[in-house]
Amino acid sequence: MSTIALDRGVRHGFALAWRGILKIRKNPEQLADVTIAPIILLVMFTYLFGGALAGNTDAYLQMLVPGILVMNILQASMTAGVQLNTDVSKGVFDRFRAMPIARSAPLVGAVLADVVRYVVCVVVLMIVATVMGYRVQTGPAELLIAAGLAIAFGLCFCWASVFVGMLLKTPQAVQGIMIVLIMPLTFGSNVFVGTSTMPGWLKAWADISPVSMLSDALRGLLNGGAIAGPLTGSLIWMAGAVAVFFPLAMWAYRKRV
Amino acid sequence: MALAIRAEGLVKHYGETKALDGVDLEVPEGKVVGVLGPNGAGKTTAVRVLATLLRPDAGHATVHGHDVVKNPRAVRSLIGLTGQYASVDEDLSGTENLVLLARLLDYSRAGAKAKACELLEQFELTDAAGRAAKTYSGGMRRRLDLAASLVGNPSVLYLDEPTTGLDPHARNEVWAVVRKLVSNGVTVLLTTQYLEEADQLADSITVFDHGRVVAEGRPDELKRRVGGQTLQVRPTSLRDLDVVYRILGDLTGARPTRDDDTGLLTAPVNDPVLLSTLVRKLDEAGITADELALRLPSLDEVFLSLTGKRNEGSLV
Numbered sequence: 001m002s003t004i005a006l007d008r009g010v011r012h013g014f015a016l017a018w019r020g021i022l023k024i025r026k027n028p029e030q031l032a033d034v035t036i037a038p039i040i041l042l043v044m045f046t047y048l049f050g051g052a053l054a055g056n057t058d059a060y061l062q063m064l065v066p067g068i069l070v071m072n073i074l075q076a077s078m079t080a081g082v083q084l085n086t087d088v089s090k091g092v093f094d095r096f097r098a099m100p101i102a103r104s105a106p107l108v109g110a111v112l113a114d115v116v117r118y119v120v121c122v123v124v125l126m127i128v129a130t131v132m133g134y135r136v137q138t139g140p141a142e143l144l145i146a147a148g149l150a151i152a153f154g155l156c157f158c159w160a161s162v163f164v165g166m167l168l169k170t171p172q173a174v175q176g177i178m179i180v181l182i183m184p185l186t187f188g189s190n191v192f193v194g195t196s197t198m199p200g201w202l203k204a205w206a207d208i209s210p211v212s213m214l215s216d217a218l219r220g221l222l223n224g225g226a227i228a229g230p231l232t233g234s235l236i237w238m239a240g241a242v243a244v245f246f247p248l249a250m251w252a253y254r255k256r257v
Numbered sequence: 258m259a260l261a262i263r264a265e266g267l268v269k270h271y272g273e274t275k276a277l278d279g280v281d282l283e284v285p286e287g288k289v290v291g292v293l294g295p296n297g298a299g300k301t302t303a304v305r306v307l308a309t310l311l312r313p314d315a316g317h318a319t320v321h322g323h324d325v326v327k328n329p330r331a332v333r334s335l336i337g338l339t340g341q342y343a344s345v346d347e348d349l350s351g352t353e354n355l356v357l358l359a360r361l362l363d364y365s366r367a368g369a370k371a372k373a374c375e376l377l378e379q380f381e382l383t384d385a386a387g388r389a390a391k392t393y394s395g396g397m398r399r400r401l402d403l404a405a406s407l408v409g410n411p412s413v414l415y416l417d418e419p420t421t422g423l424d425p426h427a428r429n430e431v432w433a434v435v436r437k438l439v440s441n442g443v444t445v446l447l448t449t450q451y452l453e454e455a456d457q458l459a460d461s462i463t464v465f466d467h468g469r470v471v472a473e474g475r476p477d478e479l480k481r482r483v484g485g486q487t488l489q490v491r492p493t494s495l496r497d498l499d500v501v502y503r504i505l506g507d508l509t510g511a512r513p514t515r516d517d518d519t520g521l522l523t524a525p526v527n528d529p530v531l532l533s534t535l536v537r538k539l540d541e542a543g544i545t546a547d548e549l550a551l552r553l554p555s556l557d558e559v560f561l562s563l564t565g566k567r568n569e570g571s572l573v
Binding site: 012015018019022027090092098099100101105 | 305308309310330333334336338340344345346348349353357358360361362363389405406409
């Protein structure tokens with residue numbers, strides 16, 4: 001692909017991302033999964049289980065916030081597939097396809113628009129956490145790096161959702177499958193509890209799962225502590241997710257569109 | 258005359274179903290060709306192939322000389338597409354819809370706004386420009402849809418059943434718009450289930466049935482083959498049936514068909530003025546009628562006469 005074609009492709013991607021953002025602005029309830037849902041999780045786990053798990057809710061909150069951020073970014077990243085699946089079945093998508101634009105432009109647009117959702121997710125969660133008593137122990141630079149890392153994580157794993165979104169027929173099916181995949185992935189990790197009391201097979205997985213790795217990296221960045229190990233692990237997982245799911249997503253997309 | 262669209266031997270299968278079974282189609286530049294046929298005849302499949310949305314299994318097609326399979330990008334830069342169902346983004350306003358498409362067609366930000374304004378004005382949607390398309394009436398939505406397909410100044414326009422589901426008023430609006438486009442030199446391929454629509458808009462008509470072309474010709478030629486209009490009358494009282502039968506027969510010079518159960522009399526006519534003559538004659542004889550109408554042949558009748566069989570998915 002020539003640079004001119006690439007440049008146009010990116011421009012068309014941005015135009016379609018603008019469409020996605022307009023749609024979010026007109027239907028703000030679409031943001032419920034990155035605003036209300038994370039707040040409920042955070043409040044529920046902190047006040048319901050926090051005392052029992054960590055002695056007091058304040059200590060638990062400090063441990064929980066970075067993990068719940070990862071969990072919610074991952075959940076937010078499944079929207080790309082649902083959204084694309086909804087779009088493909090509509091007449092307006094035929095119009096895009098009959099235009100002289102890059103075939104991948106709608107895909108790029110959907111993924112770029114998702115970044116807005118990730119940002120909303122991070123901002124809302126950090127504000128609510130702060131109100132509840134959470135404090136970043138490091139500094140603003142670390143906070144920004146942590147936020148950027150979380151968003152990048154979402155961008156890497158959203159290709160799995162795009163892949164599923166292009167394989168399945170209806171948006172409901174995509175949503176259903178993604179929840180089934182994401183639930184064990186997020187709960188089978190160190191987001192809510194340490195892995196030391198888990199049975200061996202689960203601990204083995206939970207110690208190296210992408211969700212645990214990134215949660216630990218964010219804990220290091222926000223609360224202080226080891227960063228290098230979990231950060232490397234996270235980056236390997238992210239690269240792996242892109243390496244596996246990006247080609248699969250593109251293949252399924254090209255087959256469908 | 259130069260051809261804008263040329264398709265030869267197009268075939269498309271969906272499993273056992275042959276959506277297209279060897280379709281040839283030629284659309285001269287600047288003309289309107291109507292593709293007429295019932296649901297499932299292959300009209301939409303043909304449009305999708307010609308709009309580069311679908312690869313044919315066999316055959317080939319060109320738009321202004323560009324092959325739809327080998328050079329889809331060149332074809333896409335020439336065509337505008339209005340789908341069977343209004344293909345605009347319901348959540349976006351009229352302006353936003355058009356600006357988005359203009360941006361995708363490489364208009365500058367200001368240029369895109371200007372183009373959107375111009376089209377909204379042209380399609381009398383300026384007052385609704387800021388409202389979400391989902392609040393538009395059916396007719397307005399189709400107009401926005403048409404406007405959307407014109408953002409790229411296409412030289413070839415596909416209109417896939419542009420008035421299906423519209424009320425007569427909205428339908429007339431769409432027809433007026435299409436006529437205006439044609440007067441500006443745009444080539445139009447129109448699919449429709451309505452003979453009247455093809456008659457109103459098309460320079461020539463191609464009739465599809467089960468993925469094949471079963472007839473082609475100018476509207477008047479086709480109608481002559483089908484038998485033109487019929488006059489239908491149903492007297493209020495069955496006792497008057499014989500008298501009306503005679504009057505109708507004298508008037509049209511034909512032997513009316515007669516349904517003794519419903520009391521409906523039907524006779525072919527070639528002069529629409531006969532309707533008012535019939536009204537006068539019935540009046541003179543002091544006979545009232547429950548039903549009195551001049552009918553164009555329905556698509557079913559076109560089919561019956563062109564294919565010798567009744568159209569399965571009946572639609573009129």
